[in-house]
Amino acid sequence: MAYAELMARSNCSFLRGASHPEELVDRAAALGYSGLALADKDGVYGLAKAHLRARSHPGFKLVCGAEVALEEGDARGGLVLLARDRTGWALLCRLLTLSHAGRPKGSAGLAWGDFAAAVAAHPGRGALLALPRGAGLGEGFLEGAPGGPPGAHARLLGLFGEGLRVPVGRFLDGLDARRTAAARALCAGLGLRPVAVGDVHYHEPGRRRLHDALVCVREKVPLAEAGWALSGNSERHLREPGRLEALFADWPEAFEGAARAAGECSFSLDELRYRYPTEWVPRGRGALPHLARLALEGARRRYPNGVPREVHRQLAHELRVVGRLGHADYFLTIHELVAFARSRRILCQGRGSAANSALCWCLGITAVDPVRSGLLFERFMSEERGEPPDIDVDFEHERREEVLQHLYGRYGRDRAAMVAAVIRYRPRLARADLARALGDAPGLEGLVAEVQDFPRHLSIHSGGFVLSDGPLIDCVPVEPARMEGRSVVQWDKYDLDTLGMMKVDVLALGMLSALRRALDLLGMEDLAQIPPEEPDTYAMIARGDTLGVFQIESRAQMNMLGRLRPERFYDLVIEVAIVRPGPIVGRMVHPYLRRRKGEEPVTYEHPALERILGRTLGVPLFQEQVMRIAVELAGFSPGEADELRRAISSWRADGRFAALRERLERGLEASGLSPGFRKRLFDEIRGFAEYGFPESHAASFALLVYAGAWIKSAHPAVFACALLNAQPLGFYAPHSLVDDAKRHGVEVRAPSLLEPAWDCRLEGGVLLLGWRTVAGVSEARARGLEAQARERPFSGPADFVRRAGLPGAVLRRLALAGAFACFGLDERAALWGLLALEALAPAEGVGGQLGLDLEPAGEAAPELGRPDAFEGVRLEYEAWGLSTRGHPMRTLRALQPRPCPPLARIKAEGVHGSRVRADGMLIVRQRPGTAKGVVFATLEDESGLLDLVLWRDVHARLAPVLEAHSFLRAGGVLQRDRDSVSVLVGSLEPLRGAEGGVRARSHDWR
Amino acid sequence: MSVACLRFPAGLPKAGLRALGEACLRFSSQVALRGEEAVFVETGGSRLLYGEARLRAGLGALGRRFAGAAPARFGWGAHAGEALALARHGAEGTPRERWPLEALHAYASPFTPDEAVARAVDALCAGLRGLGLTDLGGFLALPERGWGGRFGADAALLRERLGGRLLMGWPRFEPDPRLEECAEFLEESEGAADPDPAAFVFLLQSLCSRLSARLRGRALRASGLRLRIGLERVRGVPDAADRVLGVELAVPVAEPTGLRRILGERLAADLAARPLGRRPVRLTVEATSTVPGFHPQRDAFDRREEEVESRDTLLARLAQRLGDDAVFYARIRARHGAEWTWTRRAPPATPAEEADLGRASLAARGAVPAVPRPTRLTRLPLPLLRAGDWLLYFGGSGKGRRWRALDWEGPERVDGLWWMASGAGAEGAPPVDRDYWRVRTEGGMDLWVFCRQGEEARAGALWLRGWWS
Known part of the structure; x- marks a missing residue:
């Protein structure tokens, strides 16, 4: 006899289930269940995944539901609701939305009155099955709890009518008889129908241990103290129907009722008809024609000398695809968003595969001309794929909130919500949580492995927004996020993909903020005004002098620049893409570099390969190139080629690539390509299974790279000022940015007490640091100072101290950093005076008691001397995290026995293979995942940077020194490859005189 | 005033430092201790009595005796602070002005x-360093x-203190009072060479x-006792060591009868095994x-x-006889497996802990x-044979029993106490996979029986685990 489980929880109930939704579906289907109702607690978090898996089990019914928490007074109960049809689903979503509104995270619930009112008013009330939890089914239903009102089932009967069922469980826990008696009484008394339930929390008994551990994690008690929170046995798994039938032999009506009830629920998530907002289409015009008109207008702007024929062709093709797939409204929505940003002078740019689209280029969403760059539209969208497009747009990170609020304002909270992100267990967190739960119990590592990828809690996607034409809460529940002012749908981006719901990614990019500030300082309107292809800019990039430049400032990138030596824009595209796990694992880097250096001939086995791979010297560096090879040489259609690309990307996860590989192999062979080439190609393809950039994405970023590099090359003071004002961003701490600016001839001055300003600014080419660099001072306080100084300049140190209202610790740091020099006081004299003030309350009339030089009237300061050079630098670092006086190494070098030359000299003059010693301040420590345990570090001094390389065994020996000290002498062998220089370390020792010294931020282990 | 400071940079256990302090009392009545670090001795008057050299030698010898391998550092100053500062930071001949700021x-x-x-001193030192000062000289x-x-x-x-003014009061050291009572044997009959234990009673x-x-007056209970029998010294006969008996009490006691009984039993057992052989004198x-x-102020009307x-005395005597493993306090736990619903706990030390033992608190804790659950558990599961309606137990030495089963309620499946695997935690119990039934028998007795899941279930093997009485 058929059976369907009506009460199952997955691990998407967040620490309340111990199986993935897919596992539950697979197991239920394997056992011959006719269906399964997934009813996670307080949400539908797991339904999309279960729905996707259920597609591979024809004939298997997934019933969509959730459990809602109801409250009345002190009583609390769980009610499982299953959607019979679309209206039932809409009601369920609304109830779940209501249950989360205004509640702290993790405590969703509905007061009975609110619940009843919402159900009674909705047309879907008859389209829900309701199964209240009773005794022994977890949280007892209202009337089972102490103090609960009688007749709760009668009230539910009034709301749901024949949709109300009485769940009966047989769990062999000694309470089955009691439970059955209560259920029989209810059925007899109110004429209700029983349904057998398994109250499933995991798909097989073996998961019971993990479930117990998760209970303890949730309840924050160790296993030994969990008491009755743990079940006495493992019966709450998917049991064989035959066994269940035997357990319910005394009440077959309940057993049969389960499958019958599941059969009444015909709703499927496939019925969700999601519509994108349509308000951007003018009345009387269709979305596609309007989009086409905008695209043509944009094309004329992009090509003022006439739109090329191939662009027209490409636009027509793309519009056809967009029209067939019905996504015109999506593009119009993105276009509006970008137009809004431009109207507010917010720099923005589309990233990722959207840059493959001529439509996006002409609409101004992206910044790369895909036709001229030969990019493949099908990488972005294809009819074969049939998935909605995904356009990510970067905005200035400081102004992204304006864009988000624009979306909320335009569409309202019922039509706009952010996409969820499920935070899943990774080894470290899993080990920490489970170790606390297990205490002394065995099996920690096994459970850690088992819990990997289990949902831990819900968070927000960094910028994904779902927008809809109608109320979103009729499609998916929406709940408040932890961040104030944000609401989030209960599905993540993968779920939205499964269900065909589109999202727009509103991302933040710090570099755009920095570029905006730089453009403002230069009086430029946008990036298009920056002169292209300046030789000096490329010369600077080729030297690796790119500290602070977006995408090419990391140690690894600088190292590559010295070898690759970019000379033109496309070289930057390659540079951005090549230092990634994909090309490294695929072993594409060295062949490319060899060919670039002329150490290896560039040959092509087929004329088409020269066309496809010519710009990368015959080495496929981008997935798009593999796609084009498949199209032009193996007979794939563009859509099929995109499928190949996705198969490559998910190489490890599934076996799709194996099937396509054979076809690719045959096609390439038929085109006359040699076995050697084919083998090399497949080896390189393996690298694309790791993380790699699409060519369009690299090109989009390369635009920003060039812009930043040009500004740094031509206007280093502007560059430094803009970067500092856009902090935090980038790889390096502000002190490195300032030291780099000084190396470029920029004069830097400390924050001023006389003319305080929050932001750094330029005056006559001199970089005046802003108060944003002063430790312990908020923006509000600094701007207050600014206003005060504008209103009435500070007349002296006492006036400043009295009016500034700064904490004593900040004043002391300012004093010792020499900030009071503008009032004629050196460091210690200023401190001596300040110390007198701290014991005097403002009410006592500080001003009257002090002279202009902070001394109580009639008292002279003692002779205290001045800090030495290193101490002066150290004190500046304490105050503003950097030094205007000089680099700490300049003073420390003199204290060392046998001082070493500056790093720039070592780099310029060092011979490959020679033994060297180098002194410097450590600013980077890294251990990349692809480096197999090799550790990289970077030393800095007043002249520049030098990379260090520590093999694994060397690092094991020197780790204590590397991690405990910031000022080091490294000894080793110099390695040179063109302009890329590093030291293979053999010894490390701390420098003398640096103990208790400068506390400089460093980029560590990221 | 003149103060000597013996400082132990590596620290000295508290008991050792107190013993040293007690020994220093011979030189001065004013002794003070600092944690585990130092002993101060006021030597102003003692110098006149002993002379400085002898004082130094005497204190030095004491320091070496108590510290052993750990060297002590000396400091002499006009007051305790100066002496300690010198012991910490000074070297012989170093002027005070050169001592680091930490001497403050x-x-x-x-x-x-x-x-x-x-x-506060650290903050002051940080401020002084900010002014470029590094030693007491700069400070002064x-x-x-x-x-x-x-x-x-x-x-x-x-x-001011650096100038020897506004000094701190001296916290006089007093050695711990011994909780010890002593009496001498006066009667000839009491002090026989091999006296009857009753003589000691x-x-x-x-x-x-x-x-x-004395214990009650201090609101204390004894957790360890020592009985010492001082023996007669006889001219020409090598001295016999006093007989010393130590008793550790698992359940602390303060009640006199309990103390007497415990010591008396211990003494009797010892004398039976090893006669004294000499006359006891003390x-x-x-x-x-x-x-x-418990309560420092006894309520005369409160018998609790x-x-x-009385209970603690009884338990202490039982523990002495049967061993700590057999006699202990247990805490009830909420566990599905009935055999593991208790765990060993320490004896209650306060009225609150005492109340926690009560049943009401079990319910409050949801335990x-x-x-x-049955009121009685067998020490081990007993194998049963099922013959029709009968359950038969074949115990040895004619202890067999049989019951006629009228009704079987269950099963209650208890499995997966996996986190109590052997070697894990104090219980060390193995996991349990059992189906339990409550069997109503013809005689009115309810039995609690189980079978193990799997093989035994299929074979029909049953075990008796307890019953309701």
Whole structure:
């Protein structure tokens, strides 16, 4: 006899289930269940995944539901609701939305009155099955709890009518008889129908241990103290129907009722008809024609000398695809968003595969001309794929909130919500949580492995927004996020993909903020005004002098620049893409570099390969190139080629690539390509299974790279000022940015007490640091100072101290950093005076008691001397995290026995293979995942940077020194490859005189 | 005034430092201790009595004796702070002005480590270093005027102390009083060479009463006892060591009868095994270790404390006889497996812990199971044979029983106490995979039986685990 489980929880109930939704579906289907109702607690978090898996089990019914928490007074109960049809689903979503509104995270619930009112008013009330939890089914239903009102089932009967069922469980826990008696009484008394339930929390008994551990994690008690929170046995798994039938032999009506009830629920998530907002289409015009008109207008702007024929062709093709797939409204929505940003002078740019689209280029969403760059539209969208497009747009990170609020304002909270992100267990967190739960119990590592990828809690996607034409809460529940002012749908981006719901990614990019500030300082309107292809800019990039430049400032990138030596824009595209796990694992880097250096001939086995791979010297560096090879040489259609690309990307996860590989192999062979080439190609393809950039994405970023590099090359003071004002961003701490600016001839001055300003600014080419660099001072306080100084300049140190209202610790740091020099006081004299003030309350009339030089009237300061050079630098670092006086190494070098030359000299003059010693301040420590345990570090001094390389065994020996000290002498062998220089370390020792010294931020282990 | 400081940089255990302090009392009545670090001895008067050289030698010898391998550092100063500062930071001949700023800690709080004071001194030192100062000389060279305003009242006080003024009061060290009672054998019959243990009873009773009174007066209970029998010295015969008996009490006791019985039983057993062989002359009873007792003020009308003491006395005697493994307090736990619903716990030390033993607290803690559990458990599961309606147990030596089963309620499946695997935690119990039934029998007795899941279930093997009485 058929059976369907009506009460199952997955691990998407967040620490309340111990199986993935897919596992539950697979197991239920394997056992011959006719269906399964997934009813996670307080949400539908797991339904999309279960729905996707259920597609591979024809004939298997997934019933969509959730459990809602109801409250009345002190009583609390769980009610499982299953959607019979679309209206039932809409009601369920609304109830779940209501249950989360205004509640702290993790405590969703509905007061009975609110619940009843919402159900009674909705047309879907008859389209829900309701199964209240009773005794022994977890949280007892209202009337089972102490103090609960009688007749709760009668009230539910009034709301749901024949949709109300009485769940009966047989769990062999000694309470089955009691439970059955209560259920029989209810059925007899109110004429209700029983349904057998398994109250499933995991798909097989073996998961019971993990479930117990998760209970303890949730309840924050160790296993030994969990008491009755743990079940006495493992019966709450998917049991064989035959066994269940035997357990319910005394009440077959309940057993049969389960499958019958599941059969009444015909709703499927496939019925969700999601519509994108349509308000951007003018009345009387269709979305596609309007989009086409905008695209043509944009094309004329992009090509003022006439739109090329191939662009027209490409636009027509793309519009056809967009029209067939019905996504015109999506593009119009993105276009509006970008137009809004431009109207507010917010720099923005589309990233990722959207840059493959001529439509996006002409609409101004992206910044790369895909036709001229030969990019493949099908990488972005294809009819074969049939998935909605995904356009990510970067905005200035400081102004992204304006864009988000624009979306909320335009569409309202019922039509706009952010996409969820499920935070899943990774080894470290899993080990920490489970170790606390297990205490002394065995099996920690096994459970850690088992819990990997289990949902831990819900968070927000960094910028994904779902927008809809109608109320979103009729499609998916929406709940408040932890961040104030944000609401989030209960599905993540993968779920939205499964269900065909589109999202727009509103991302933040710090570099755009920095570029905006730089453009403002230069009086430029946008990036298009920056002169292209300046030789000096490329010369600077080729030297690796790119500290602070977006995408090419990391140690690894600088190292590559010295070898690759970019000379033109496309070289930057390659540079951005090549230092990634994909090309490294695929072993594409060295062949490319060899060919670039002329150490290896560039040959092509087929004329088409020269066309496809010519710009990368015959080495496929981008997935798009593999796609084009498949199209032009193996007979794939563009859509099929995109499928190949996705198969490559998910190489490890599934076996799709194996099937396509054979076809690719045959096609390439038929085109006359040699076995050697084919083998090399497949080896390189393996690298694309790791993380790699699409060519369009690299090109989009390369635009920003060039812009930043040009500004740094031509206007280093502007560059430094803009970067500092856009902090935090980038790889390096502000002190490195300032030291780099000084190396470029920029004069830097400390924050001023006389003319305080929050932001750094330029005056006559001199970089005046802003108060944003002063430790312990908020923006509000600094701007207050600014206003005060504008209103009435500070007349002296006492006036400043009295009016500034700064904490004593900040004043002391300012004093010792020499900030009071503008009032004629050196460091210690200023401190001596300040110390007198701290014991005097403002009410006592500080001003009257002090002279202009902070001394109580009639008292002279003692002779205290001045800090030495290193101490002066150290004190500046304490105050503003950097030094205007000089680099700490300049003073420390003199204290060392046998001082070493500056790093720039070592780099310029060092011979490959020679033994060297180098002194410097450590600013980077890294251990990349692809480096197999090799550790990289970077030393800095007043002249520049030098990379260090520590093999694994060397690092094991020197780790204590590397991690405990910031000022080091490294000894080793110099390695040179063109302009890329590093030291293979053999010894490390701390420098003398640096103990208790400068506390400089460093980029560590990221 | 003149103060000597013996400082142990590596620290000295508290008991050792107190013993050293006690030994120093021979040189001066004014001795003070600082944590585990130092002993101060006021030597102003003693110098006149002993002479400085002898004092130094004597204190030095004491320091070596108590510290052993750990060297002690000496410091002599006009007051404790100066002596401690010298012992910490000074070297012979180094002027005070060259001592580092950290020496201020010694002046600020010589006798008692105080975190708040230490933080204040650290802040002061940080401020002084900010001014470029590194030693006491720089500190003292700062102008006095405005000192308090700049560095605070505490700093001003510290400066006075450096000048030997406004010193801290001396916290006099007093050695721990011994909880010891002693009496001498007066009667010839009491002091026979191999006396009957009964001879000790009268003396023991008196000593235990006095010791009990002292314990109760201090709101203490004895957790360790020592009985010492002083033996007669005979000219020409090598001295016999005193007979010393130590008793560790798993359940601390303060009640006199309990003390007497415990010591009496211990003594009787010892004398039976090893006769004294010499006349006893003195009996000493000492409480070697104590724990807090109940109410310091006894309520004369409250019998609860007496009942608790009687119970504790009984338990202590049982533990002495049967061993700590067999006699202990247990805490109930909420567990599905009935055999693992308790765990060993320490004896209640306070009235609150005493109340926690009660049944009401079990319910409050939710420790009472939803499914009734039998009132008795067998020590081990007993194998049953099922023959029709009958359940048969074949115990050895004619202890077989049989019951006729009328009704089987269940099963209650209990499995997966996996986290109690052997070797894990105090229980060390193996996991349990059982189906339990409550069997109503013809005689009215309800049995609690189980079978193990799997093989045994298929074979029909049954075990008796307990019953309801």
